[in-house]
Every structure is written in structure tokens, then in C-alpha cells.
Amino acid sequence: xxxxxxxxxxxxxxxxxxxxxxxxxxxxxxxxxxxxxxxxxxxxxxxxxxxxxxxxxxxxxxxxxxxxxxxxxxxxxxxxxxxxxxxxxxxxxxxxxxxxxxxxxxxxxxxxxxxxxxxxxxxxxxxxxxxxxxxxxxxxxxxxxxxxxxxxxxxxxxxxxxxxxxxxxxxxxxxxxxxxxxxxxxxxxxxxxxxxxxxxxxxxxxxxxxxxxxxxxxxxxxxxxxxxxxxxxxxxxxxxxxxxxxxxxxxxxxxxxxxxxxxxxxxxxxxxxxxxxxxxxxxxxxxxxxxxxxxxxxxxxxxxxxxxxxxxxxxxxxxxxxxxxxxxxxxxxxxxxxxxxxxxxxxxxxxxxxxxxxxxxxxxxxxxxxxxxxxxxxxxxxxxxxxxxxxxxxxxxxxxxxxxxxxxxxxxxxxxxxxxxx
Amino acid sequence: xxxxxxxxxxxxxxxxxxxxxxxxxxxxxxxxxxxxxxxxxxxxxxxxxxxxxxxxxxxxxxxxxxxxxxxxxxxxxxxxxxxxxxxxxxxxxxxxxxxxxxxxxxxxxxxxxxxxxxxxxxxxxxxxxxxxxxxxxxxxxxxxxxxxxxxxxxxxxxxxxxxxxxxxxxxxxxxxxxxxxxxxxxxxxxxxxxxxxxxxxxxxxxxxxxxxxxxxxxxxxxxx
Numbered sequence: 001x002x003x004x005x006x007x008x009x010x011x012x013x014x015x016x017x018x019x020x021x022x023x024x025x026x027x028x029x030x031x032x033x034x035x036x037x038x039x040x041x042x043x044x045x046x047x048x049x050x051x052x053x054x055x056x057x058x059x060x061x062x063x064x065x066x067x068x069x070x071x072x073x074x075x076x077x078x079x080x081x082x083x084x085x086x087x088x089x090x091x092x093x094x095x096x097x098x099x100x101x102x103x104x105x106x107x108x109x110x111x112x113x114x115x116x117x118x119x120x121x122x123x124x125x126x127x128x129x130x131x132x133x134x135x136x137x138x139x140x141x142x143x144x145x146x147x148x149x150x151x152x153x154x155x156x157x158x159x160x161x162x163x164x165x166x167x168x169x170x171x172x173x174x175x176x177x178x179x180x181x182x183x184x185x186x187x188x189x190x191x192x193x194x195x196x197x198x199x200x201x202x203x204x205x206x207x208x209x210x211x212x213x214x215x216x217x218x219x220x221x222x223x224x225x226x227x228x229x230x231x232x233x234x235x236x237x238x239x240x241x242x243x244x245x246x247x248x249x250x251x252x253x254x255x256x257x258x259x260x261x262x263x264x265x266x267x268x269x270x271x272x273x274x275x276x277x278x279x280x281x282x283x284x285x286x287x288x289x290x291x292x293x294x295x296x297x298x299x300x301x302x303x304x305x306x307x308x309x310x311x312x313x314x315x316x317x318x319x320x321x322x323x324x325x326x327x328x329x330x331x332x333x334x335x336x337x338x339x340x341x342x343x344x345x346x347x348x349x350x351x352x353x354x355x356x357x358x359x360x361x362x363x364x365x366x367x368x369x370x371x372x373x374x375x376x377x378x379x380x381x382x383x384x385x386x387x388x389x390x391x392x393x394x395x396x397x398x399x400x401x402x403x404x405x406x407x408x409x410x411x412x413x414x415x416x417x418x419x420x421x422x
Numbered sequence: 423x424x425x426x427x428x429x430x431x432x433x434x435x436x437x438x439x440x441x442x443x444x445x446x447x448x449x450x451x452x453x454x455x456x457x458x459x460x461x462x463x464x465x466x467x468x469x470x471x472x473x474x475x476x477x478x479x480x481x482x483x484x485x486x487x488x489x490x491x492x493x494x495x496x497x498x499x500x501x502x503x504x505x506x507x508x509x510x511x512x513x514x515x516x517x518x519x520x521x522x523x524x525x526x527x528x529x530x531x532x533x534x535x536x537x538x539x540x541x542x543x544x545x546x547x548x549x550x551x552x553x554x555x556x557x558x559x560x561x562x563x564x565x566x567x568x569x570x571x572x573x574x575x576x577x578x579x580x581x582x583x584x585x586x587x588x589x590x591x592x593x594x595x596x597x598x599x600x601x602x603x604x605x606x607x608x609x610x611x612x613x614x615x616x617x618x619x620x621x622x623x624x625x626x627x628x629x630x631x632x633x634x635x636x637x638x639x640x641x642x643x644x645x646x
Contacts, residue, residue, distance in 0.1 A: 220505075225502050236441060248638070269504075
């Protein structure tokens with residue numbers, strides 16, 4: 001839920017019962033006041049009639065009046081509570097319906113005879129009053145609520161504007177570009193603090209990124225140059241016709257050891273670069289083309305070992321992967337499947353939108369891991385060019401993209417899976 | 423062929439110069455940026471080999487310098503930094519190739535030969551070794567004017583051998599050249615033995631002497 005929606009909602013929830021309560025209170029108070037007034041009037045009328053009847057020259061024809069507002073009837077019993085006020089509903093000819101009346105009954109004596117004097121006031125007009133009043137109240141309330149919400153919304157938008165701008169900026173932040181994002185100015189103290197904190201943080205991250213980047217580059221230069229010198233001197237030495245075969249072989253072995261050291265340096269720096277997010281994909285890449293490329297490249301090794309290779313490549317959406325990382329991922333996994341395979345062995349590769357799976361037969365026992373491939377951890381004593389970094393690199397590539405690399409041993413086959421979704 | 427070699431590390435410069443001169447090239451060496459810039463302005467070269475990290479300047483600027491002179495020279499960048507940006511930037515500026523240190527001298531030589539062929543003869547060049555004629559534009563090989571049927575890999579091996587004739591070429595260098603550095607992911611490079619054997623057989627059948635000599639313990643030498 002958006003911040004604005006949330007505050008508006010909370011505001012409405014608070015405002016609605018408050019306004020409804022106020023309206024009800026007002027209505028109730030008004031009603032009580034009106035009733036009190038009518039009762040007062042009825043009392044006055046009653047006083048007036050009692051005075052009239054007790055006068056010596058009273059016209060007793062009045063005793064024959066029997067209407068809704070005024071009624072007087074002789075009474076036998078006198079045990080009625082008097083005076084007695086209550087609300088009644090009476091049928092009215094004009095309106096063809098029962099309407100509310102306020103009624104006052106009192107026993108009065110005319111001469112020696114007790115009479116029941118009933119005075120009534122129609123409350124139908126008063127009812128209209130209530131309706132009108134509450135209607136106006138209601139409209140006022142709604143308008144007030146609307147105004148408050150609108151003002152709140154507009155104000156919030158204005159006040160939160162720098163926040164949203166900052167958020168947008170942070171989302172578009174790219175570490176590899178040199179320019180730091182210009183954060184918008186704000187007069188709100190909290191936003192100023194937020195921006196200052198963000199600015200400081202991005203500057204530091206950016207600085208770390210740059211420092212790490214130049215460190216990997218400088219380290220590469222400083223380590224590879226001496227290796228290159230030694231390597232080339234050995235190559236020249238090999239050209240010497242006076243070199244005996246054993247010496248030549250020793251030179252070649254030394255040269256190969258240097259190559260290994262050089263590749264190791266490259267791999268370690270490569271890992272550092274992946275962790276430093278230096279490989280940002282420019283365009284999505286179709287993994288099936290990379291797989292096809294490497295199966296062609298490794299064709300010879302496949303033939304040498306008489307390995308059978310089977311694909312099941314379903315159309316999958318291109319992945320946001322840097323070309324170098326895509327190459328490394330596939331060449332490592334396919335390379336392992338070939339390197340640790342057995343003569344006449346098999347390799348199965350499946351690719352769909354959820355995962356990429358490499359299965360291969362092997363004479364080697366299951367690996368003692370499922371998903372955490374440590375650096376320099378060699379799972380087999382295998383006399384070849386492994387430096388124990390291949391799977392660690394694959395895992396870092398996966399982690400950098402939110403994917404997961406898992407291993408399992410299934411039906412005599414080593415199975416490596418890259419899960420594109422968790 | 424005239425080569426300008428701009429490399430600040432004296433040991434590397436000397437070994438490269440020595441190897442290239444043994445293969446019949448004329449090498450001029452420069453050791454820093456100003457010296458490189460002067461040499462570029464003074465003479466014409468067929469090829470320039472330039473390191474990116476140089477004292478008093480950047481090798482990439484020297485490429486710009488050379489390009490501004492409308493020189494025909496091919497350009498090979500050599501760098502210890504295996505940085506993609508450098509590669510792309512170099513290609514953008516007009517360099518032709520990029521080698522990451524450490525590299526085999528035989529590889530540098532082979533790439534330089536291929537580059538000069540492409541640049542100077544616009545690909546229409548015939549590489550000769552005795553009775554072997556390799557037409558690099560049509561990618562056909564003839565022995566005593568009789569066409570020789572070679573696979574793609576065998577063709578690449580032969581060209582590499584001829585470029586580095588009479589020198590010992592190691593198996594790792596051969597494998598790295600023909601199959602690329604990725605071959606190592608899949609294990610050892612013993613498989614190249616089969617290819618060399620096939621190439622040797624085809625050359626012998628075509629009437630050549632056995633030019634491919636095995637140098638025990640190290641590699642091969644292509645020599646008469």
C-alpha cells in the first residue's frame with residue numbers, strides 16, 4: 001500500500017466516527033430541546049384551560065369539543081396518573097396516515113364532576129425539522145471530511161515529493177557510472193537528514209567500488225607481469241638447441257606451473273570482480289546459444305572420451321547476464337561434466353525457464369556437498385588442472401543474480417542445477 | 423616486417439624482441455609513452471605492439487596518435503589487465519587484437535603474422551614453406567600445387583607451425599591457439615596429439631618430408 005493511501009485511510013478511519021458521533025449528539029440535543037418546548041407549551045395551555053373552567057362565567061359548550069388537539073371527557077375513575085405526558089401516533093385524515101403527537105392528559109374538576117382533559121400537539125412539522133437539520137449536518141460533515149482528505153492528500157504529495165524523488169534516484173543508482181546521483185533539495189528537516197545520510201552512504205559505497213575495481217586491476221598487473229617475464233624467458237630458453245630433453249621437459253613443467261598460477265590469479269580476481277558487481281548485463285542473453293557454442297567447442301573432448309550428449313532445451317526467456325559470466329557459467333559446468341566423466345559416459349543438459357540442469361555419469365563417488373561450494377575445496381584427488389575455484393565461481397555468479405546452485409547425486413549421476421527462481 | 427614494440431618492462435621487451443627477430447622481423451623498441459610517440463611520428467611500421475600501462479601516458483592514447491596519422495600499421499594491445507573495458511576501448515580506437523599477459527611468444531608471432539597478412543595484402547596472401555603453399559584468403563593448402571584436404575583445426579595448426587617455423591612450440595601454446603583458453607575447463611590437452619598425427623600423415627602422404635618434429639618432453643618443431 002502506498003504511503004499516501006495509508007495516511008488517507010487512517011485519517012478517514014479516525015474522522016468518520018468522530019463526525020458521526022458529533023452529528024448524532026447534535027441531533028439528540030436538538031430533539032430534547034424541542035420536546036421540552038412542546039411540553040412547556042402544553043403545560044401553559046393546560047393552565048389556561050383550568051383557569052377558564054374555574055371561572056364562574058365559563059361557557060360549558062366547550063365540554064362537547066372532541067378533537068385531536070383538544071378533548072375533554074367526563075371520568076368515572078380517578079386513579080389515573082395526572083398530569084401524564086406521552087408520545088402517541090394518531091390517524092390523520094388529510095395525510096391518510098398515522099402521525100406523531102405529543103399528548104398531555106390531566107384530570108380536572110368542573111363543579112364536582114372529574115374530567116379528563118387531553119391536549120395534543122402534532123409533531124409532524126417538528127419531524128421535518130429534524131430531518132432537515134440532520135440532512136444539513138450530514139452534508140456539512142461530508143464536505144468537511146472531503147476537504148480534510150483533499151488538503152491532506154495535496155499537502156502530503158507536496159511534503160513527500162522530495163522523498164519520492166530521492167527514492168527514484170536511489171533505484172536508478174548504478175555503481176559503475178562515475179556520476180553520483182544529484183539528490184533533490186528539501187526544506188523538511190527529516191528529508192535533509194535522510195538525504196545527507198544517503199549521500200554519505202552512496203559516496204562511501206561508490207568509493208569502495210572504485211577502490212576495489214582499481215585494486216583488482218592493479219593486482220592483475222602486478223602479479224601477471226612477473227609471471228609473463230618468467231614465462232617468456234622459459235619459452236626462449238626452450239629454443240636453445242643445447243637443451244637436453246629432460247631439461248626441456250623440466251622447463252615446460254615450470255612454464256605450465258606458471259600458467260596455472262596465472263590462471264589462479266585470474267580466477268581469484270574474477271571472483272572478486274563478480275562480488276564487486278563489476279559485470280552488469282547490458283542486454284539479456286539466451287543461454288541456449290551459449291550452451292550450443294560450448295558443446296561445439298568441447299566437441300573434440302566429447303569424441304575423445306566417447307561421451308554421448310543429450311539436450312532438452314526448451315524455449316526460455318533471455319536472462320540478464322553479462323556475456324563473460326554466461327560463458328564462464330556454461331564452460332565451467334559443461335567442462336566439469338566432461339572432465340569428471342568416464343569413457344562411454346553420458347551427459348544430459350536440460351534448460352527451461354525455471355532451471356538449467358547438467359547431469360553426467362562418473363566413476364567418482366557423490367560429492368559431500370549440496371549447495372555450498374567453497375573456494376579451493378577439491379572434492380576429488382584428481383591429477384589435472386583444477387584449481388578448486390570453478391564451482392565457487394559458478395556459485396558466485398548465481399548469487400549475484402539471485403539464483404541458486406544445487407548439487408545432488410541421483411541414479412548414479414552427478415546433477416548440478418542452476419535454479420533461476422527460488 | 424617492421425615492428426614497433428612499446429613495452430615498459432625491459433625483460434618482457436627483450437624477450438619479445440628476441441623471438442620476433444629470430445622469426446625475421448625488424449623490431450624497434452620503445453620503453454615509455456614519449457618515446458613511443460616519437461617513434462610513431464618518425465617511421466612507418468607494419469605493426470605496433472603496445473602495452474596499455476606505460477610510464478608518462480596511456481597506450482590507448484598512442485593508438486589514437488597512430489590512427490590520426492592515417493598509418494596502415496596493424497595494432498596489437500598487450501596488457502596484464504584482463505579488463506573488458508580496455509579491450510572494448512582498444513577495439514573502438516582501432517586496435518586489431520588484444521593479448522593478455524602472460525602469453526606465449528609463439529602466439530604473439532602467429533597473431534602478428536595473421537594481422538599483417540590481413541592488413542597489408544588485404545587477405546590475398548600466399549604463405550609458403552618449401553613445397554607447401556597456403557592461400558590464406560581462400561583458406562586452401564597445396565603441396566607441389568596439388569590441393570591438400572585439411573580440417574579447420576589442422577589448417578590452423580599448419581599456419582601456426584609455419585609462422586613459428588624452426589622454433590619449439592609447446593603443446594599448451596598450440597592448444598591455446600587452436601582451441602582458445604576455454605579448452606582447459608574440459609581437462610588436459612593431450613587430445614592435440616591426434617590432430618598433429620593426422621596433419622603429419624596428410625603432409626607425408628602428399629609427398630612432404632616429415633617437417634613436424636617431436637621435441638621430446640616439450641612439444642614440436644616445424645622445420646626442414
